[in-house]
Amino acid sequence: MTMSESERWLLVDSIAGQVISVGEYRQKIGDVLGELTIKPLTGIPVAFAVLYAFWSVFGSFAGSLFTDGFFVKFFDNYFLPWIQSAWPDPASIHYFLFVGDPLATNSFEAFGVLTSGLFVAIGVVLPAVFIFYLMMSLLEDSGYLPRLAVLVDTVLHKIGLHGYAIVPTILGLGCNVPAVTATRILETKKQRFMMMTLIAIFIPCGAQLGIMMEVLPESVGYVMLFLITGYFVFGYILSKIVPGENPEILIDVPPYHMPQWSNLSKKLIVRTKGFLFNAVPFVLFGILLVNLLYLGGVIQWLSELLAPVFVTWFGVPKETAGALVAAFLRKDLAVAQLSNIAMTQYQMISSVVLISIYFPCVATFVVMLKEGWKELLAAVGVLFAVAFVYGGIIHAIGILLGLA
Amino acid sequence: MSDTKYKLYTVYFGVIGILATLLGLADILVQLGISGGIESGIMQISGDDFFRWAWGGLVVLFGGILILSGCRDIKDMHQFSKVLLGSVMVWIIAGCDIFAMICESIPAPADAPGFLNSFAGFTGGFAPPYAPAVILLPFTFAALLMYYTEGYAKED
Numbered sequence: 001m002t003m004s005e006s007e008r009w010l011l012v013d014s015i016a017g018q019v020i021s022v023g024e025y026r027q028k029i030g031d032v033l034g035e036l037t038i039k040p041l042t043g044i045p046v047a048f049a050v051l052y053a054f055w056s057v058f059g060s061f062a063g064s065l066f067t068d069g070f071f072v073k074f075f076d077n078y079f080l081p082w083i084q085s086a087w088p089d090p091a092s093i094h095y096f097l098f099v100g101d102p103l104a105t106n107s108f109e110a111f112g113v114l115t116s117g118l119f120v121a122i123g124v125v126l127p128a129v130f131i132f133y134l135m136m137s138l139l140e141d142s143g144y145l146p147r148l149a150v151l152v153d154t155v156l157h158k159i160g161l162h163g164y165a166i167v168p169t170i171l172g173l174g175c176n177v178p179a180v181t182a183t184r185i186l187e188t189k190k191q192r193f194m195m196m197t198l199i200a201i202f203i204p205c206g207a208q209l210g211i212m213m214e215v216l217p218e219s220v221g222y223v224m225l226f227l228i229t230g231y232f233v234f235g236y237i238l239s240k241i242v243p244g245e246n247p248e249i250l251i252d253v254p255p256y257h258m259p260q261w262s263n264l265s266k267k268l269i270v271r272t273k274g275f276l277f278n279a280v281p282f283v284l285f286g287i288l289l290v291n292l293l294y295l296g297g298v299i300q301w302l303s304e305l306l307a308p309v310f311v312t313w314f315g316v317p318k319e320t321a322g323a324l325v326a327a328f329l330r331k332d333l334a335v336a337q338l339s340n341i342a343m344t345q346y347q348m349i350s351s352v353v354l355i356s357i358y359f360p361c362v363a364t365f366v367v368m369l370k371e372g373w374k375e376l377l378a379a380v381g382v383l384f385a386v387a388f389v390y391g392g393i394i395h396a397i398g399i400l401l402g403l404a
Numbered sequence: 405m406s407d408t409k410y411k412l413y414t415v416y417f418g419v420i421g422i423l424a425t426l427l428g429l430a431d432i433l434v435q436l437g438i439s440g441g442i443e444s445g446i447m448q449i450s451g452d453d454f455f456r457w458a459w460g461g462l463v464v465l466f467g468g469i470l471i472l473s474g475c476r477d478i479k480d481m482h483q484f485s486k487v488l489l490g491s492v493m494v495w496i497i498a499g500c501d502i503f504a505m506i507c508e509s510i511p512a513p514a515d516a517p518g519f520l521n522s523f524a525g526f527t528g529g530f531a532p533p534y535a536p537a538v539i540l541l542p543f544t545f546a547a548l549l550m551y552y553t554e555g556y557a558k559e560d
Contacts, residue, residue: 029556032485042489045466048492052459056500059455060507070519071512221454 062128071123091236121283123265128210132174133271141259160239160246162396172203176364190244200327200360202231207332215339226353286333290326315404327355346403358387410479417475424468427536431461448533467493491547497537
């Protein structure tokens, strides 16, 4: 059957009349609040408040309540003395691998698979990851995250990205693995490559943050300052040298709404389960491998080989080489390992920044490989160059300030 | 009568806004080392934690400024929204302080044998002195009262 043009328009009118209802829009207070959180003058202070709450709750829940309140006591006062006395033959290799130092008085310094490994994975990282994902899901489900994307759009445009790049960036603060996957929300190859590289270099994961708060609680701010500065400076440089486009986007901002507990709990379970299955084996295996490398003399050999670079260029003790080897397996484990090396506060800050920027952990590495081997090779090239240059700059800043 | 009610709200939130601004500023100044710390009655600004006093103080300061900018002509929904948002910012800081008190009070002290604190130890964790945001908290609930009595809650 063929319809004339006028008949088609009549049909369009008839369908439109049935499905479209026209009413008067009346602004509600929720709409006004939504607008206020997007306008820079009022939105930026609100963003300050939200991020304050994010990190304050993170520190209180993971640090004060679970790690310091329960797990430190459990592992140091009960589990460590028990396993040190129950495991046979303290002079044996298996004791060194699984229990670690027989004279250690805390689980951090014992460095055995079943002492430091379980303490780091369960006592420090699990509460940190749990509360991080809870807060992240709250921001997502309440509708605040798209508003944050609008707010930071102008700033992120300066480094060739757009507002939605804040999503993988914040996700990366939980775990770099889903963050690298989330870079697919960006439009062009250039943006995806830049985002993936910046995440791998400058975004410490929740596990690493948890350990940082345990190892150097008073200096986490300085580490973050170096990382945020590096994110923007090297992001700007990358946006200038990487060929490709930075297109504009339109962001759909949903109204604020109360998050539903059923959705929150589902997200929380899936993400925390993901951590338990993916990260915990790497932590345990990481300690085992580092201990084996110590036994085989590989770490000592690496320390001697890299000593000129570490001591002269980066201004950190040569023993940091061992932690950098562990960083490829798990960065949180590497930061934990630093607590056993004698160094000044500035050297500790430099070492933690170096561990963050030098190489992605093996899980992130695998996900980056899935995004394309050419991109991975380019990202690895960039991150070695950045680690070398930025590590030297941080040392130079320390010398200028009289701290290094 | 109705205009008198709004004038009262204006004066009330004007005072709260000034207090929040001054106390937020005091948080930051103490952290910057201008003073070694302020303790007055049940209020304390110790300034020994950059994150809590500089960043948190900045949020209280912004909250106070928002409340001040919205308290004039508060009958207007746009103006009231600023008061409400400023109050929410004070709630965030106070809420985080209270949450920190709860988290620190649940476990037993490090040298105690058990894992959970005693009831007396738990309640003792909430004893004064308090940070300025916690003291401001009950007074900013007036914004919530206005939100419900003016019918904004029904519309939302």
